[in-house]
Amino acid sequence: MALPNYASTGQRVWHYSYLTICALIFFFLIFPIMVIVPLAFNAQNFFTFTPEMLRFEAAGYSLKHFDDFFNNPDWYRPLLNSLKIAPMATIVSVSLGTLAAIGLSQSHVPFRRAIMAVLISPMIVPLIISAAGMYFFYSSIGLQGTYWGVVLAHAVLGIPFVIITVTATLVGFDKSLTRAAANMGAGPVRTFFKVQMPLILPGVISGGLFAFITSFDEVVVVIFVGSAGQKTLPWQMFTGLREQISPTILAAATVLITISVLLLITVEMLRRRSERLRGMSQG
Amino acid sequence: MSETTANEPMRAADGTPLKRSLARALRRQKLRALGLILPLLAFVIVGFVFPIGQMLMRSVDNSVVTDTIPLTVEALRDWDDDSGVAPPEEVFVALAADLQVANEARTSMTLARRLNFEYSGVTTLFRKAGRAVADWDIPNDGPYREQFIEVDDEWGDPALWSAIQAYSGSYTIGYYLAAVDKTKISGEIQNRPENERLHLMLFGRTAWVSALICFMTLLLGYPIAYLLSTLKARHANLLLILVLLPFWTSLLVRTSAWKVLLQEQGVINDIMVGIGFLADDNRFQMINNKLGVIIAMTHILLPFMILPLYSVMKTIPPSYVRAAKSLGANDWTAFWRVYFPQSIPGIGAGAILVFILSVGYYITPELVGGPTGSFISNRIAYQWSGAGNWGLVGALGAILLVAVLILYWVYDKIVGIDNVKLG
Numbered sequence: 001m002a003l004p005n006y007a008s009t010g011q012r013v014w015h016y017s018y019l020t021i022c023a024l025i026f027f028f029l030i031f032p033i034m035v036i037v038p039l040a041f042n043a044q045n046f047f048t049f050t051p052e053m054l055r056f057e058a059a060g061y062s063l064k065h066f067d068d069f070f071n072n073p074d075w076y077r078p079l080l081n082s083l084k085i086a087p088m089a090t091i092v093s094v095s096l097g098t099l100a101a102i103g104l105s106q107s108h109v110p111f112r113r114a115i116m117a118v119l120i121s122p123m124i125v126p127l128i129i130s131a132a133g134m135y136f137f138y139s140s141i142g143l144q145g146t147y148w149g150v151v152l153a154h155a156v157l158g159i160p161f162v163i164i165t166v167t168a169t170l171v172g173f174d175k176s177l178t179r180a181a182a183n184m185g186a187g188p189v190r191t192f193f194k195v196q197m198p199l200i201l202p203g204v205i206s207g208g209l210f211a212f213i214t215s216f217d218e219v220v221v222v223i224f225v226g227s228a229g230q231k232t233l234p235w236q237m238f239t240g241l242r243e244q245i246s247p248t249i250l251a252a253a254t255v256l257i258t259i260s261v262l263l264l265i266t267v268e269m270l271r272r273r274s275e276r277l278r279g280m281s282q283g
Numbered sequence: 284m285s286e287t288t289a290n291e292p293m294r295a296a297d298g299t300p301l302k303r304s305l306a307r308a309l310r311r312q313k314l315r316a317l318g319l320i321l322p323l324l325a326f327v328i329v330g331f332v333f334p335i336g337q338m339l340m341r342s343v344d345n346s347v348v349t350d351t352i353p354l355t356v357e358a359l360r361d362w363d364d365d366s367g368v369a370p371p372e373e374v375f376v377a378l379a380a381d382l383q384v385a386n387e388a389r390t391s392m393t394l395a396r397r398l399n400f401e402y403s404g405v406t407t408l409f410r411k412a413g414r415a416v417a418d419w420d421i422p423n424d425g426p427y428r429e430q431f432i433e434v435d436d437e438w439g440d441p442a443l444w445s446a447i448q449a450y451s452g453s454y455t456i457g458y459y460l461a462a463v464d465k466t467k468i469s470g471e472i473q474n475r476p477e478n479e480r481l482h483l484m485l486f487g488r489t490a491w492v493s494a495l496i497c498f499m500t501l502l503l504g505y506p507i508a509y510l511l512s513t514l515k516a517r518h519a520n521l522l523l524i525l526v527l528l529p530f531w532t533s534l535l536v537r538t539s540a541w542k543v544l545l546q547e548q549g550v551i552n553d554i555m556v557g558i559g560f561l562a563d564d565n566r567f568q569m570i571n572n573k574l575g576v577i578i579a580m581t582h583i584l585l586p587f588m589i590l591p592l593y594s595v596m597k598t599i600p601p602s603y604v605r606a607a608k609s610l611g612a613n614d615w616t617a618f619w620r621v622y623f624p625q626s627i628p629g630i631g632a633g634a635i636l637v638f639i640l641s642v643g644y645y646i647t648p649e650l651v652g653g654p655t656g657s658f659i660s661n662r663i664a665y666q667w668s669g670a671g672n673w674g675l676v677g678a679l680g681a682i683l684l685v686a687v688l689i690l691y692w693v694y695d696k697i698v699g700i701d702n703v704k705l706g
Contacts, residue, residue: 011614022510025503026525032540032582033532035550039543047543048553096323103319108312113695115320120700122331124691126643128660129335129680132667136341137334156331159323217533220645224667237535241542241650250543253536260531267531268524 033257040065040250047247065251075248078236085147085222085232086215089154094208096155097162102196104163105170116163123160130157131224138225145227153225154218158211165210169203169274202274206267213263217256339684342677345455348447351394352381356451364445369438375427382409382416400672401457401466402446408435458678482662482679489658492576493641497634499581500588504633505626508592512599523593530586538650541579545569545651571653579651584640588633591698595629632698639690642683659683 003015043062044050052060069075100119104112122130134153135144143149173196181191197204219234226232233252240249295304349356354377362370385391395409415434424430431438449467450457457467464480465472474480507526511519529537544550547566555561569575599622607617645660652661663679666672694700 014614018506019510022506025507026522028503028582029529029585030525032537032544033529035544036536036540046548047546048548048550096326100320100323103316106312106316108309109316109320110313113700115324116700117691117695118332119323119327121691122327124639124687125335126645126660126680126683126687128643128645128663129338129684130331132663132676132680133335133338134330135667136338136673137330152330156327159327213531213533217535219535234533234535237539238646238650241535241539249539253533253539256533256536260533260536261528264524264527264531268520268527 036250036253037257040247040254042247042250045247047250065248066254068248069251069255072248075233075236075252078231078233079252081230082216082232082234085150085154085230086212088151089158089215090208090212092151092155093158093162093211094204097159097207097211098166098200098204101163101166101170102192105167105173119163120160122157127220131221134221135224144225145229147230150222150226150230153221154215155211157218157221158214161210161214162204162207165207166200166203169200173199199277202270202277206270209263209267213260216259335684339677339681341673342458342675342681343454343456344674345397345450345457346453347390347394347397348451349453351385351390352378354378355381355447359444359448359451362444362448364441364448367441369428369432369441370444372426372428374444375431375438376421376425378412378431379416379419379427380421382413383419383421386413386417396671397674398447398450400461400675401450402443404437405443405446408437408443411435412438455674458674459682461675462678462682482659485657485659485662486682488573489642489660492573492656492658493638496577496580496584496641497588497637499577500585500637501630501634503581504585504588504592505630508589508596508629511589511593512596513601526586526589529582530590534583534646537583538579538647541575541582542570542651545575545578570651571656573652573656575651575653576648576656576658579647580641580644583647584637587636587640591632591636592626592629595632596626599625628697632694635690635694635697639687639694643687 003012007015038053039047039049041061041063042050042053043060043064050060054060069079103109104116109115134156138144138149138153143152177195177199178191181195182188186194216232217234218232219238222230222232222235223238226235233256237249237252240246292300292302295301297304355374358374358377359370362374382391385394391409391413392406395406398405398409411434412431415430419427419430437443460466460472461475462482464475464483466475467473511522511526514522542549546552547568547570549570551569552561552566556563556566561567569578603625604617604622607621608614612620642658643660644658645664648656648658649661649664652658659679660683663676663683666679667676
């Protein structure tokens with residue numbers, strides 16, 4: 001991206017204005033997320049920077065919103081619910097999804113395209129339609145308003161992400177390895193756990209993290225399929241934003257941002273590890 | 284090889300013809316693959332495809348009318364709705380009998396609510412009639428026609444009966460007519476009154492605002508994707524994290540961030556007042572309107588544009604642009620005639636993806652849209668939770684779903700769903 005020595009003045013001007021524009025767009029991407037974090041430490045119940053905060057005085061900052069977040073049952077109960085629902089939904093979608101992804105990446109699968117289209121569809125169908133459909137269905141089988149109803153509904157929503165990431169990992173998978181294992185007398189189950197699984201594990205884990213964040217971040221379906229007993233953190237934030245906006249939301253948002261940063265770093269590290277394992281790294 | 288073996292089929296070790304043996308192996312492989320896929324496919328079909336199909340069936344289901352007032356529907360069949368007079372006595376006898384049964388079963392209000400979607404005021408009529416009918420001794424207290432009209436004049440209005448007759452089939456297109464702001468009066472499809480027309484406007488707004496968001500994400504995403512594709516992999520990966528962070532951050536966090544930034548006492552207005560750009564009493568209204576939705580959703584969907592663009596641009600060889608320049612093209616021509624056409628697949632992929640996701644958005648328009656920025660999804664949610672008009676939920680949902688599925692199909696044709704990338 002460096003300019004050649006012979007660049008004209010016009011080219012130089014354009015080059016630097018282009019870089020400035022890019023910097024501004026990156027600022028647009030990141031600033032709204034980052035601005036939440038300092039505001040969560042506001043000592044006042046305001047959603048904007050107080051003069052004390054701008055002067056960096058200690059009196060302008062406090063942890064009271066975090067205190068409220070972790071000690072007020074209105075907030076920590078939904079957090080606990082989210083932490084109960086999301087891992088279970090992840091387990092369901094990862095276990096079924098990984099098997100299906102392995103099946104889909106075999107060489108002769110009839111109706112492969114159609115099957116893929118069905119499995120990816122939960123990502124594409126507008127959430128409000130999925131939510132209304134699932135509400136009627138889960139009501140009719142008595143799972144509406146139950147823990148398992150929400151878990152199954154969220155598992156369906158996480159499946160496309162598992163399928164996409166795991167099939168992407170399997171594209172680079174060398175099939176002669178499983179053949180070699182079979183040749184040396186390992187059964188299909190042993191081959192899967194000893195040879196295939198360790199190699200595709202990074203993809204499976206990132207798929208799982210995607211499924212986890214999908215459930216952990218989901219509002220619409222849980223409102224329809226769940227009841228007050230399954231109120232999750234995003235649901236509580238949604239009601240909070242719609243009705244009376246309490247600054248504790250900023251503390252909740254900061255906690256969620258921390259979680260996303262941790263997940264993002266994990267996924268990035270896994271992706272690099274996976275590329276290295278498959279010899280696809282460009283350095 | 285000798286003459287005899289040349290005419291015989293090749294055989295596998297166990298003596299079966301090789302062709303059959305191969306076919307069997309292939310079949311076994313296919314079955315094993317399907318066996319691995321089947322549990323998930325069954326789960327998605329039972330837990331997702333079927334429920335949506337079932338819900339969409341509600342958009343044509345009208346059995347509540349025939350189930351609740353079967354005698355009336357039967358008696359009304361012979362009445363000519365062009366006659367300009369209310370139906371004859373036997374229809375009223377049938378209705379009185381039906382209502383007594385419905386009172387017992389407590390189904391009359393479900394029916395009244397259903398008919399009220401087509402003819403406003405029916406709920407009140409049925410409630411009053413239901414109360415009066417409870418004391419009648421059928422068939423000795425006749426004539427009922429006069430008694431019904433005594434309860435409320437409107438029972439003598441042919442328009443009411445025409446509506447009941449029009450919506451007495453087991454299936455109806457009434458919800459779809461309502462979904463496109465039409466109604467059927469005396470067999471004719473007409474526009475709804477001006478103040479009840481809302482859905483076409485909302486469909487239009489959803490499509491138009493989504494297209495605008497699509498364009499904005501392209502405008503902002505193209506330079507970033509280009510920058511990433513020209514950098515060394517190590518630097519590009521670092522900057523890519525800045526793109527992926529919003530992608531991984533909770534949708535509600537991003538929406539609340541924009542709420543905090545854009546509101547009247549929010550950060551952006553405060554800064555502009557602080558630097559003297561705005562007067563304190565003249566703050567920008569950037570939230571609870573279309574502008575707020577466009578800003579927030581452009582931010583939220585931007586990664587979905589950048590990632591497909593980036594993955595296409597990575598594959599464009601830089602030598603083409605260099606070749607164009609060495610043949611005398613200036614920077615602009617080299618970009619526009621050589622580079623840009625090669626990036627079009629990425630634009631297509633990103634634009635369709637952003638548009639598909641955008642037309643179905645509910646959370647962000649609900650929270651920052653206000654009355655002028657709401658989408659069709661918000662209307663569906665309102666019909667579900669507020670009005671309880673589940674048939675209309677099905678009809679509006681079906682129209683939205685068909686639009687999305689067409690785009691999904693186009694996306695599959697152009698990009699292929701297996702090529703969706705998530706970072």
